[in-house]
Amino acid sequence: MGEVIEAGSWVQIYQVILPAGERAPQVPEDTKKVPLELKVKGFLKEDAELGDTVKIKTVTNRILEGELIKVNPPYEHKYGKMIPELLQVGPQIREILREEEV
Amino acid sequence: MAVNDYESVMSRKNEIMKKAVGIDYERFAQGKVGFDYERMMSEVGYKLDEIIKIQKETAVGQTPFIELKNISELARKLAPEGKGARIFLKDEAANPSGSYKARRASVSVYHAKKEGYPGVVAATSGNYGAAVASQAVMRNLESIIVQEVFDSRGVGQPEILEKGRKCEAYGSEVLQLSVGPELFYTFLRVLEDTGYFNASLYTPFGIAGVEPLGYEIVQELQERENRNPDAVIITHAGGGNLTGTARGLLKAGADDTKIVAASVDLSGLHMASDHDFNRKSFTTGHTGFGVPFATWPDRADVPRNAARALRYMDDYVTVKQGEVFYITEALAQIEGMERGPAGNTSLAAAFDLAQEMDEDQIIVVQETEYTGAGKHPMAQLNFAKENGIDVRNGNPDEEEAGKSVIIPEHPSQIRAREVELEKLKSSYLRKVIEETNVKEINDIDLQFLADEIKKTKAETREILEKEFNLSVVGG
Numbered sequence: 001m002g003e004v005i006e007a008g009s010w011v012q013i014y015q016v017i018l019p020a021g022e023r024a025p026q027v028p029e030d031t032k033k034v035p036l037e038l039k040v041k042g043f044l045k046e047d048a049e050l051g052d053t054v055k056i057k058t059v060t061n062r063i064l065e066g067e068l069i070k071v072n073p074p075y076e077h078k079y080g081k082m083i084p085e086l087l088q089v090g091p092q093i094r095e096i097l098r099e100e101e102v
Numbered sequence: 103m104a105v106n107d108y109e110s111v112m113s114r115k116n117e118i119m120k121k122a123v124g125i126d127y128e129r130f131a132q133g134k135v136g137f138d139y140e141r142m143m144s145e146v147g148y149k150l151d152e153i154i155k156i157q158k159e160t161a162v163g164q165t166p167f168i169e170l171k172n173i174s175e176l177a178r179k180l181a182p183e184g185k186g187a188r189i190f191l192k193d194e195a196a197n198p199s200g201s202y203k204a205r206r207a208s209v210s211v212y213h214a215k216k217e218g219y220p221g222v223v224a225a226t227s228g229n230y231g232a233a234v235a236s237q238a239v240m241r242n243l244e245s246i247i248v249q250e251v252f253d254s255r256g257v258g259q260p261e262i263l264e265k266g267r268k269c270e271a272y273g274s275e276v277l278q279l280s281v282g283p284e285l286f287y288t289f290l291r292v293l294e295d296t297g298y299f300n301a302s303l304y305t306p307f308g309i310a311g312v313e314p315l316g317y318e319i320v321q322e323l324q325e326r327e328n329r330n331p332d333a334v335i336i337t338h339a340g341g342g343n344l345t346g347t348a349r350g351l352l353k354a355g356a357d358d359t360k361i362v363a364a365s366v367d368l369s370g371l372h373m374a375s376d377h378d379f380n381r382k383s384f385t386t387g388h389t390g391f392g393v394p395f396a397t398w399p400d401r402a403d404v405p406r407n408a409a410r411a412l413r414y415m416d417d418y419v420t421v422k423q424g425e426v427f428y429i430t431e432a433l434a435q436i437e438g439m440e441r442g443p444a445g446n447t448s449l450a451a452a453f454d455l456a457q458e459m460d461e462d463q464i465i466v467v468q469e470t471e472y473t474g475a476g477k478h479p480m481a482q483l484n485f486a487k488e489n490g491i492d493v494r495n496g497n498p499d500e501e502e503a504g505k506s507v508i509i510p511e512h513p514s515q516i517r518a519r520e521v522e523l524e525k526l527k528s529s530y531l532r533k534v535i536e537e538t539n540v541k542e543i544n545d546i547d548l549q550f551l552a553d554e555i556k557k558t559k560a561e562t563r564e565i566l567e568k569e570f571n572l573s574v575v576g577g
Contacts, residue, residue, distance in 0.1 A: 017279070017288055018108060024284045031376040034254035037280040038288065041270070058275045060221060060244040062296070077263040077476030080484035085495050085509045089428055090435035093513060096179055097172060097436065 002049040005071050009044045012073040013056055013066030040064055041073055104294070111290050119404060122293040122300035124217060127405040135538045136550030137406055139413075143349075147306035147408075150353055153209055154314050160240045162208045163314050166193040167322040170467075172436040173429075173449075177456040180514045187332065187459035189452055190466045192319060195441050198240075199268070200472030202315060203233035206342060207301060209311040211237040214299035221245055221298040225289040225403060227262045228339075228386045229471055234301050235272035245269075246298065248289045251278040253379045260485050261385050261444070264476030281379045286403060303342055304402040304409050312346020313353060319466055320354035330356040332463040335455065337447040338363035338418070339391040341399060341411035347468050348414035360416045364451035364518065365392035366444070367420040368503040380489050381504040383423045383482040387447040392418075393521075397529040400537075412530055412555050419518035421450040422498040424508040427479040428516060429453055443479050445471030451518040483507065527555040528569060531562075535570055542573045 005011065018024075018036040042056030042064065054068045104110070120126065125146055130137040148156065157163045170189045178186030197204035207230065214222050221244030224234045231247035238245035247269045252258040258278075266276045277292070279285050293300055302308060316334070323331055334351060336344045348361045366388040371378045373390040382388070396415070399407035429450040430443040442449075449467045456465050475481060483493050492506040498515055501508040510516055531551065543551075543566070552562040566572040 018282075018284055022108065023282065024108065024287075026374070027282055027284070028372050028375045031282050031374055034280070034376055036282050036284050036288075037252075037254075039252075039278040040275070042275075059273055060246055060275045060296070062275070075263070075267045077258070077260040077267070077481065079475055079478055079480045081480075083480050083483045083493070085483070085493055086427065086431050086479060088495070089431040089509075093176055093432055093436055096513070097176060099179070 012070040015066040133546040147310035165196040181457035187456040187463040194469040199232040199236035201229035203229040207233035207237040209307040210301040219299035222301040232268040235274035260476035309408040313350035316347040316350025333360040335362040335448040337387040341409035363418040364448040418521040422501040441470040454518040
């Protein structure tokens with residue numbers, strides 16, 4: 001038994017919109033081999049566990065159904081490590097600006 | 103009960119769209135191949151003074167207009183004697199949602215409210231989502247944004263993840279999809295399900311909303327320098343930024359100003375490919391949209407696209423991803439403005455073009471966009487490295503989209519590379535002929551096609567007859 005996620009929690013659900021094999025005719029081969037998937041967030045309607053098929057109420061009050069995949073889904077995009085390839089830019093152009101006219 | 107498989111929903115496209123945008127495009131039909139573009143713009147859209155009033159209500163526009171003195175000086179140091187135009191920048195990041203897209207959303211959202219729609223929907227992975235969401239809350243409407251975000255590994259493009267976060271920050275419902283053009287199918291289903299307004303990027307509302315941007319540039323420059331810009335350079339993707347800005351410039355009387363489009367060169371990458379999706383460092387402002395939308399604008403989510411870039415474009419140039427990252431860093435390091443990166447595409451091109459122009463000339467870069475986690479050179483370059491892209495310093499001429507990102511070793515390596523506009527114009531004409539299957543056209547058609555590619559009727563006729571063996575009756 002997994003942990004019970006309470007109704008009203010802010011969650012993310014997952015749906016397959018179009019399975020591989022039912023993709024639009026114009027998509028390239030690599031895309032045809034994989035499903036068209038959707039993720040959307042909202043408030044969980046009833047207590048459930050991760051992996052259950054659940055209903056959520058979105059912020060526009062729509063009721064959507066899908067597989068429960070995350071609770072309090074995080075924003076994980078970031079800046080990350082310094083990029084050494086960009087470090088030279090500032091000093092270099094300031095140096096050019098300081099150079100006397102030849 | 104409606105059947106919701108792919109084919110069934112797509113077959114209801116026209117009827118869904120008509121309800122969701124409230125425009126009967128049929129009534130602008132004209133001749134065998136075209137439609138009355140100007141009549142559509144004037145009858146459906148709003149007049150410039152009305153738009154300015156609408157935009158004032160939600161704090162859109164009147165953004166700072168800044169002379170980039172240090173970047174101009176840098177360009178002058180690299181240019182031959184007497185060359186090196188002054189570079190001005192319209193700081194569109196100062197709009198409420200952080201980009202010029204607020205202009206584009208403002209009129210659609212106003213119109214949706216006026217017509218009594220309960221909410222708005224937009225299919226966009228770009229800054230437009232946040233713009234629609236922000237304008238919608240200001241007018242007490244709901245919003246749903248449909249985005250293409252992640253590949254089949256579930257890995258999201260950092261820039262799009264950030265744009266999704268921003269939509270949610272404004273209270274929007276965000277539908278995050280994996281790669282594929284069937285996003286449009288999901289979009290149609292949402293429109294049907296909700297009865298919301300389609301805040302398409304490509305209606306006359308969206309395009310007319312950008313006109314004040316061009317208008318403000320001329321007003322500001324007239325006030326400060328008593329002259330019109332010699333060139334305005336516009337980051338080009340779907341064509342709306344260019345079309346709207348150019349129309350505004352013309353409305354302000356700047357008919358001698360050269361209109362230059364600039365896109366990031368992503369040639370070789372397939373935009374609908376699951377594999378290629380996370381191998382690009384730019385999700386907009388690139389040739390993957392810029393070229394197909396210029397050569398066939400009506401591929402958009404409305405029957406007649408109001409963004410028709412070839413009508414206004416005088417030149418089209420491309421820059422490399424590494425060059426845009428370089429200039430983005432330069433903008434922060436010597437102008438004290440952290441913006442972009444995608445919005446700085448036109449700045450990278452302007453930096454090179456300025457070096458070919460006389461030093462008393464003026465080139466205007468007409469936008470910036472906000473920056474932040476995910477939507478930043480560091481985020482994009484780390485992501486590129488994680489996805490096996492070779493990131494290094496070197497000669498950007500050697501950059502291959504999807505394989506490498508090459509940061510210039512020296513600013514003199516930044517180059518605006520000319521796109522053959524004549525070829526794009528020909529491919530537009532070819533597409534029209536294919537789509538309409540015409541064997542001959544009349545004078546009205548010829549005039550339409552000439553306007554579409556910014557040529558005279560005689561020039562257009564010659565191309566049609568010589569290249570496509572299409573005869574023009576009368577005229």
